[in-house]
Amino acid sequence: MGQAxxxxxxxxxxxxxxxxxxxxxxxxxxxxxxxxxxxYLATLIDIRKCIGCEACVEACRETNAQKYPEPKKPFPKMxxxxxxxxxxxxxxxxxxxxxxxxxxxxxxxxxKVNGAKTELTIPRRCMHCVNPPCVKLCPWGSAKQLENxxxxxxxDICLGGSKCKDVCPWDxxxxxxxxxxYLDLMPSLAGNGVMFKCDRCYDRIDGGELPACxxxxxxxxxxxxxxxxIIAQARAIARQINGAIYGATENGGTNxxxxxxxxxxxxxxxxxxxxxxxxxxxxxxxxxxxxxxxAAMIIAPIxxxxxxxxxxxxxxxxxxxxxxxx
Amino acid sequence: MSELRKARAAVQARPMxxxxxxxxxLVTMALTGFGQMPIYKRYYLSDxxxxxxxADFYLTRYVHYIGASVLLALVFYAGFNFLLLQxxxxxxxxxxxxRAALLAGIVxxxxxxxxxxxxxxxxxxSFIIGLDLFHIGxxxxxxxxxQPGTDLGSRRLQLxxxxxxxxxxxxxWGALSSW
Numbered sequence: 001m002g003q004a005x006x007x008x009x010x011x012x013x014x015x016x017x018x019x020x021x022x023x024x025x026x027x028x029x030x031x032x033x034x035x036x037x038x039x040y041l042a043t044l045i046d047i048r049k050c051i052g053c054e055a056c057v058e059a060c061r062e063t064n065a066q067k068y069p070e071p072k073k074p075f076p077k078m079x080x081x082x083x084x085x086x087x088x089x090x091x092x093x094x095x096x097x098x099x100x101x102x103x104x105x106x107x108x109x110x111x112k113v114n115g116a117k118t119e120l121t122i123p124r125r126c127m128h129c130v131n132p133p134c135v136k137l138c139p140w141g142s143a144k145q146l147e148n149x150x151x152x153x154x155x156d157i158c159l160g161g162s163k164c165k166d167v168c169p170w171d172x173x174x175x176x177x178x179x180x181x182y183l184d185l186m187p188s189l190a191g192n193g194v195m196f197k198c199d200r201c202y203d204r205i206d207g208g209e210l211p212a213c214x215x216x217x218x219x220x221x222x223x224x225x226x227x228x229x230i231i232a233q234a235r236a237i238a239r240q241i242n243g244a245i246y247g248a249t250e251n252g253g254t255n256x257x258x259x260x261x262x263x264x265x266x267x268x269x270x271x272x273x274x275x276x277x278x279x280x281x282x283x284x285x286x287x288x289x290x291x292x293x294x295a296a297m298i299i300a301p302i303x304x305x306x307x308x309x310x311x312x313x314x315x316x317x318x319x320x321x322x323x324x325x326x
Numbered sequence: 327m328s329e330l331r332k333a334r335a336a337v338q339a340r341p342m343x344x345x346x347x348x349x350x351x352l353v354t355m356a357l358t359g360f361g362q363m364p365i366y367k368r369y370y371l372s373d374x375x376x377x378x379x380x381a382d383f384y385l386t387r388y389v390h391y392i393g394a395s396v397l398l399a400l401v402f403y404a405g406f407n408f409l410l411l412q413x414x415x416x417x418x419x420x421x422x423x424x425r426a427a428l429l430a431g432i433v434x435x436x437x438x439x440x441x442x443x444x445x446x447x448x449x450x451x452s453f454i455i456g457l458d459l460f461h462i463g464x465x466x467x468x469x470x471x472x473q474p475g476t477d478l479g480s481r482r483l484q485l486x487x488x489x490x491x492x493x494x495x496x497x498x499w500g501a502l503s504s505w
Binding site: 036037080083130131136137139140141144145147154157161162163166167190252286287289290291293294296297299300301302303304305307308309311312315 | 362363364365368369370383384387388390391392394395396398399400401402403404405406407410411437440442443444445446448451454455457458
């Protein structure tokens with residue numbers, strides 16, 4: 001966990017930010033159009049190359065260990081009682097699924113490649129969507145997307161409501177109860193810990209290093225680079241092996257592109273799916289439907305003004321006629 | 327006819343369907359807006375028959391956007407109608423100005439939240455937190471300062487008044503429990 005934030009500091013910060021918001025809004029000073037998604041940092045995962053050695057998993061755990069939660073026990077009594085605590089602190093060794101202590105897992109799939117039965121192993125973690133619902137729909141702004149496209153959750157602000165997991169098409173973020181800001185607020189009534197997921201070693205990238213999972217891989221399974229280059233590379237490999245791509249268009253596009261020698265429908269059938277074990281299903285752009293309604297929001301004020309002006313003209317005509325009669 | 331009666335008559339001469347639509351829109355906006363926080367499922371509201379949809383964040387967001395479009399049309403209609411026709415006959419009270427300012431704040435902060443949700447739009451973390459707090463704070467202020475007969479409503483819409491207050495209390499309690 002990073003530096004702790006007190007309730008007073010949070011309130012002060014929130015109120016101060018709110019107070020400055022009107023000025024910022026009027027000038028648009030807070031708005032920044034980030035780099036084009038084509039320039040986001042994306043990774044290519046070539047499934048053919050993975051041997052399932054779990055070097056990436058170990059490197060991830062070692063590198064991010066200082067970010068893992070250290071919950072306070074006993075946990076606050078939850079109200080209402082049906083709210084379940086999520087405690088992985090005694091199961092830190094679990095590697096066969098995503099947990100707050102395991103941000104990268106290896107899935108296994110028995111499939112036939114060119115007629116030969118093959119055991120494929122697939123690294124799975126956050127897809128880092130181009131327009132991440134976990135970030136955009138977080139009600140408190142505790143999830144953020146960095147300018148290089150990485151999405152991460154701020155453990156100092158997250159209340160553990162798990163909305164990010166509910167809106168994630170792959171249910172990636174995992175909750176640990178007993179840590180975070182909610183303990184300083186109303187722990188029984190609201191919040192339930194902190195959500196954790198892969199942050200693609202954003203701090204290592206800031207320091208000019210590769211993410212730990214990429215640096216540790218002995219087979220060079222992952223490649224990182226600008227999204228348009230990564231997609232071009234993935235398409236070239238897919239053409240060459242008559243394979244398939246996953247992640248380029250899923251959920252409106254992600255920054256994790258898989259290339260597989262078999263169709264992803266087959267992989268999806270073959271992998272063990274469930275909580276903490278993501279699927280390989282097709283995913284529509286979950287943010288698009290409501291975003292498309294924004295056009296209606298531009299038309300609406302014009303319609304309102306037109307109706308008011310129409311009423312005014314009608315009223316003026318009526319008054320004119322009344323004066324003419326008198 | 328006294329000036330007060332004339333003013334009341336002017337307000338009540340507005341089409342009832344606009345007043346009704348305004349109240350329905352406000353209730354819908356409050357309901358779906360509050361639904362952006364993960365509380366309906368936790369606090370059993372989505373267990374009430376017919377309210378299960380409140381636990382679907384994408385659906386509540388979609389309905390919130392539809393409500394926002396209707397609210398925008400009504401706000402601009404009311405604003406321009408006041409400027410063009412009612413300004414000389416009606417005078418806004420101090421709380422009227424306050425509510426107009428709060429409503430403007432809700433609309434503008436809401437517009438920024440809509441913009442934020444588009445791809446490759448990056449706001450700073452503190453701006454987003456401030457935006458969220460400002461939006462919900464302005465909504466609570468708006469609902470708490472409401473009185474029967476103000477805004478587009480009339481004294482005939484007492485039910486709307488009580489719905490308004492119910493949501494104000496609900497929001498206030500929700501915000502307290504969230505903090």
